[in-house]
Amino acid sequence: MMxxxxxKHPQRLRIRLLRPLAITFLILWVGTMVLIxxxxxxxxxxxxxxxxxxxxxRMDEFYNEFYERNLENGLGVEAKHIMSHFLxxxxxxxxxQMDGGMALVMRAGEGYAESQLSWGWGYIEGPEVGQxxxxxxxxxLDDQGQLDLAQWITHNREGWDYTVNSETSSAQGGEKxxxxxxxxxxxxxxxxxxxxxxxxxxxxxxxxxxxxAEGPGETWDFAYIKVQSVLLPPFGSNGKDVPINxxxxxxxxxxxxxxxxxxxxxxxxxxxxxxxxVSGSYDDQGVLRGVSxxxxxxxxxxQEEKVLYLSSAVLTIFVLxxxxxxxxxxxxxxxEELSKNVKEGRSLMEGPIEELNTLGVAFEQAxxxxxxxxxxxxxxxxxxxxxxxxxxxxxxxxxxxxxxNINPLKREVYLDVVLEECDNMANLVGSLLDxxxxxxxxxxxxxxxxxxxxxxxxxxxxxxxxxxxxxKLQWDLEEGYFRGDPKNLHTIVSNLASxxxxxxxxxxxxxxxxxxxKDQVIITVDNExxxxxxxxxxxxxxxxxxxxxxxxxxxxxxxxxxxxxRAAVQAQGGSCSVTNxxxxxxxxxxxxxxxxx
Numbered sequence: 242m243m244x245x246x247x248x249k250h251p252q253r254l255r256i257r258l259l260r261p262l263a264i265t266f267l268i269l270w271v272g273t274m275v276l277i278x279x280x281x282x283x284x285x286x287x288x289x290x291x292x293x294x295x296x297x298x299r300m301d302e303f304y305n306e307f308y309e310r311n312l313e314n315g316l317g318v319e320a321k322h323i324m325s326h327f328l329x330x331x332x333x334x335x336x337x338q339m340d341g342g343m344a345l346v347m348r349a350g351e352g353y354a355e356s357q358l359s360w361g362w363g364y365i366e367g368p369e370v371g372q373x374x375x376x377x378x379x380x381x382l383d384d385q386g387q388l389d390l391a392q393w394i395t396h397n398r399e400g401w402d403y404t405v406n407s408e409t410s411s412a413q414g415g416e417k418x419x420x421x422x423x424x425x426x427x428x429x430x431x432x433x434x435x436x437x438x439x440x441x442x443x444x445x446x447x448x449x450x451x452x453x454a455e456g457p458g459e460t461w462d463f464a465y466i467k468v469q470s471v472l473l474p475p476f477g478s479n480g481k482d483v484p485i486n487x488x489x490x491x492x493x494x495x496x497x498x499x500x501x502x503x504x505x506x507x508x509x510x511x512x513x514x515x516x517x518x519v520s521g522s523y524d525d526q527g528v529l530r531g532v533s534x535x536x537x538x539x540x541x542x543x544q545e546e547k548v549l550y551l552s553s554a555v556l557t558i559f560v561l562x563x564x565x566x567x568x569x570x571x572x573x574x575x576x577e578e579l580s581k582n583v584k585e586g587r588s589l590m591e592g593p594i595e596e597l598n599t600l601g602v603a604f605e606q607a608x609x610x611x612x613x614x615x616x617x618x619x620x621x622x623x624x625x626x627x628x629x630x631x632x633x634x635x636x637x638x639x640x641x642x643x644x645x646n647i648n649p650l651k652r653e654v655y656l657d658v659v660l661e662e663c664d665n666m667a668n669l670v671g672s673l674l675d676x677x678x679x680x681x682x683x684x685x686x687x688x689x690x691x692x693x694x695x696x697x698x699x700x701x702x703x704x705x706x707x708x709x710x711x712x713k714l715q716w717d718l719e720e721g722y723f724r725g726d727p728k729n730l731h732t733i734v735s736n737l738a739s740x741x742x743x744x745x746x747x748x749x750x751x752x753x754x755x756x757x758x759k760d761q762v763i764i765t766v767d768n769e770x771x772x773x774x775x776x777x778x779x780x781x782x783x784x785x786x787x788x789x790x791x792x793x794x795x796x797x798x799x800x801x802x803x804x805x806x807r808a809a810v811q812a813q814g815g816s817c818s819v820t821n822x823x824x825x826x827x828x829x830x831x832x833x834x835x836x837x838x
Contacts, residue, residue, distance in 0.1 A: 258565075258568055259565050262561065262564065262565065262568070263561060266557055266560070266561050269557075270553065270554065270557045273553070274546075274549075274550060274553065277546060277549065278539070278542045278543060278546060279542075281542035281545055281546055282538045282539060282541075282542045285339060285536065285538050285541050285542055285545075286538060289336055289339075289341070289518065289534050289536055290518065292335055292336060292343070292534070293343070293518060293520055293532045293534055294520075296331055296332075296335065296343065296345060296532050297520060297521070297522075297530065297532050299331060300328070300331070300345065300347055300530045300532070301522075301530065303324070303327055303347075304347060304530065307323070307324075307327075308320055308323075308324050308347075308349070311323060316429075317428075317429060318428045318429030318431075319375075319429040319430055320349070320429075321349040321350065321352070321354045321429065322354075322375040322429050322430070322431055323375075324347055324349055324354040325354040325355060325356070325357065325360070325375075326360060326362060326375065328345040328346070328347060328354060328355065328356035328357075329356045329357045329360045329469070329471070330469070331345060331356065332344065332345055332356040332471055332494075333401075333469065333471050333473075334471075335534070336493075336534055336536055337471070337474070337485065337490060339536045339537075339538075339541035339544075340485065340486045340489040340490045340493060340536075340537065340540070340541065340544075341490070341493045341497075341516075341534060341535060341536030341537070341541065342471065342490060342491075342492075342493035342494025342495070342496070342497045342498075342534065342535055342536075343356075343494075343497060343532065343533070343534045344356055344494060344497040344498040344500075344501045344532075344533050344534075345501075345530075345531070345532050346501055346505060346521075346528065346530070346531045347529075347530045347531075348526075348528065348529050348530070353505065353528075355498075355501075356471075357377070357378070357379045357471075358378075358379050358382075358387050358470060358471055358472065358491075358494060359378040359379060359382060359387060359390055359391070359468070359469070359470045359471075359472075360375075360376060360377065360378060360379070360468075360469060361375075361376035361378065361434075361437075361466060361467055361468035361469065362374060362375050362376055362466075362467060363376065363405075363420065363422075363463040363465050363466030363467060364463065364464060364465045364466075365461060365462065365463055365464060366464055367407070367408050367464045367465055368406060368408065368464075368465040370464075370465075372430055373430065374430050374431075374432055374461070374463070375429070375430060375431045375432070376422065376424075376431075376432050376434050376437075376466075376468070377427075377431055377432065377433050377434060378390070378434050378450065378452060378468075380433060380452075380454055381433065381434060381435065381452025381453045381454030382450070382452050382453075383453070384491060384495070386450070386452065386453070387470070387472060387491060388472070388487055388488065388491060389450075390449070390450045390468075390470060391470045391472035391473060391487055392487070393449055393450065394449075394468060394469075394470055394473060395473060395474070397447075397449075398473075401469070401473065402467050402468060402469040402473075403449070403467070403468045403469075404465075404466070404467045405418055405419065405420045405439065405463065405464075405465065405466045405467075406418075406464075406465050407419050407464040407465070408464065408465070416441045416442045417441070417442055418439065418440065418441050418446075419440050419462050419463060419464055420437060420438070420439055420440070420449075420462070420463045420466040421437070421438045421439075421440055421460060421461070421462050421463075422434060422436075422437050422460070422461045422462075422463060422466070423435045423436040423437075423438075423458045423459070423460050424436070424454065424458055424459065425454065425456035425457065425458060425459070426459055432461070433454045433456065434450070434452055434454065435451070435452055435454050435456075435458050436448065436450065436451045436452070437449040437450050437451075437466075437468070440462075449468065450468075471490075471494060472485075472487050472490055472491055472494075473485075489537065489540075493516075493535040493536060493537070494535070496516075496517060496535035497517065497533040497534050497535040498533075500517050500519055500533045500535070501519065501531055501532075501533040504519055504521070504528060504531055504533065505527065505528050505531070508523060508527055508528055515538075516535050516536050516537050516538055517533065517534065517535045518533065518534050519531065519532070519533040519534075520532055520533075579600065579601060582601075686726050686727075686728070687724055687725060687726055688724065688725075688726075688727065689722045689723070689724055690722065690723055690724070690725050690727050690730060691720075691721075691722055692721070692722070692723045692725075692730065692755060692762065692764075693718040693719065693720050693721070693755055695727065695730055695731060695734065696718060696734050696753060696755060696764070697716075697718070699731060699734045699735050699738055700714065700734075700738055700753065702735075703735075703738055703739070703742060706742050707742060710742065710745065710746075710747050710748070710749075711747060711748045712742065712745055712748070712749055712750070712751055713748075713749070713750045713751070714750075714751055714752075714753065715750060715751070715752040715753070716752075716753055717752065717753070717754040717755070717756075718753070718754070718755040719755050719756045719757060721757065723757075723762050723832070723834060724834075725813055725832065726812075726813065729809050729812060729813060730813075732805060732806075732809045733764075733806050733809045733810060733830060734764070736802040736803065736805050736806045736809075737764075737766045737806060737828055737830070738766070739802055740766075740802050740803060740806075740828070741766050741768040741828070742768075744768060744770045744771070744826070745768045745769055745770050746769060746770055749768065749769035749770060750768075750769050751766065751767070751768045751769070752765075752766075752767040752768075753765070753766055753767075754767070757834060758834075759834075760833065760834055761831050761832065761833060761834055762831075762832045762833075762834050763829065763830070763831050763832075764829070764830040764832075765827055765828065765829045765830075766827070766828045767822070767825060767826075767827040767828075768825055768826060769824055769825040770824075770825055770826060771826075772821040772825075772826060773819065773821060773826055775821075778819055778820075778821075781803055781819065782803050782804055782806075782807040782817065783804060806830075810830055810832065813832055813833070814832070814833050815830060815831050815832035815833060816830075816831050817829065817830050817831070818831075
């Protein structure tokens with residue numbers, strides 16, 4: 242069994258109560274926040290699926306209403322670029338508040354048009370003047386390049402994107418601003434961007450982006466240009482007052498993009514993590530239109546609920562402190578009052594807390610038992626001193642007389658008295674030692690004992706006293722074995738026998754019985770003689786207690802016999818009692834039975 246250890250320095254009850262209370266509140270708070278977070282995750286998942294469904298519907302509308310018409314109008318490859326820019330704008334702002342990403346793809350002829358991370362378009366002569374050119378940036382930008390471009394746009398834009406419009410700047414009386422694009426021209430008025438520079442009145446103001454795209458570069462000066470990125474804050478923000486984790490959003494978009502690519506290669510075979518969803522429409526040739534999203538739902542839920550976390554934590558701490566103060570008033574004050582009273586030898590038994598009242602009653606009972614025990618010890622000490630005082634006085638008187646010049650025969654009588662009193666004192670001290678050993682909880686040597694034979698042996702050793710008083714003995718002994726301590730059992734039987742013989746009148750009868758029940762062995766000694774007054778029945782087991790003058794040291798006893806019997810019986814887990822009957826007294830000893838054959 243593990244031994245419980247305690248702090249070297251005891252803690253105040255206030256602290257010991259506060260600790261489990263705080264742990265309980267912490268567990269309740271954490272459990273509640275987990276449930277709320279799980280519910281928020283479910284809500285976010287539902288919103289994302291709705292956004293995907295909405296994007297899927299808009300893709301279907303664009304395909305039916307614009308893409309096919311653009312093909313009929315002979316736009317050819319340009320129709321694919323238009324579709325790609327539409328998909329890119331459709332993914333802009335989607336699930337961005339969750340730092341998530343949405344990728345879209347639509348079949349265009351023999352290939353696919355995909356949403357991009359960064360893209361742009363512009364007019365060389367002015368807004369909506371002449372041919373629109375489509376700027377491709379993703380092929381020449383790695384992740385760090387995408388982050389740098391998004392940061393540049395965020396710091397220089399005034400709305401959702403970055404726009405250069407030379408007509409607007411001139412009309413407002415400012416410097417003439419234009420953008421110089423260096424890149425590789427592709428079919429359908431597409432430019433694979435290598436560098437974009439911003440000029441004012443012919444001087445370079447800033448370089449927006451420089452990519453790693455390879456190929457023979459050409460240069461175009463655009464009077465109007467617009468560059469966008471899905472890594473920017475939500476629509477309507479100036480990019481400076483809405484926090485967004487650009488790195489997390491980039492990672493989410495890449496994950497959604499990769500899963501969509503896998504879906505295009507092997508429809509239905511993709512393996513994404515728990516934050517990725519993909520949906521779309523298919524035909525015999527594979528993916529026709531597809532949407533995939535990736536969101537760290539747990540992080541998104543935690544971000545949305547962080548105000549609730551903080552406010553509920555503050556409220557929990559406030560309630561904890563309030564209840565702690567309440568406990569201090571309702572529980573600790575009565576405890577402290579009880580402690581104070583106990584120090585003063587009193588206890589509170591009518592306080593507001595039932596358990597403390599019970600503790601107070603227990604204290605009073607323990608106090609009473611201690612006082613009774615002390616009184617018993619004092620009485621025992623007085624009685625022992627009184628019992629020793631008489632023989633000591635006799636010893637001294639006869640010893641002093643023996644010193645005088647007296648008749649030798651008389652001196653011999655005095656010496657006999659001295660020796661007899663020494664024997665009496667030795668018997669008394671021996672009895673005191675036996676009683677002390679029994680009451681201190683001696684270790685018993687248990688073995689199987691023929692109890693009937695032991696009883697006969699003890700009584701036969703007292704035949705001289707029995708014959709001297711002409712006492713008739715009657716036996717009713719059940720044969721068998723009992724597990725007990727032989728020496729202890731001998732003490733019980735011999736002291737009962739001495740007591741019975743001592744108080745049985747001349748020519749009286751003593752009946753000794755031994756019988757057993759299922760669990761007990763019972764010994765009775767029934768002797769004729771005077772009854773014991775009812776008020777003395779329970780007291781006769783007390784050391785040195787004598788009912789009347791007939792029970793004194795003149796009978797040869799020490800006054801400890803029955804006290805020794807009770808202690809010996811209790812040492813073996815038994816009980817003893819005495820009852821009056823007509824013309825006599827019956828002593829009964831009950832012992833628990835362990836083994837009997």
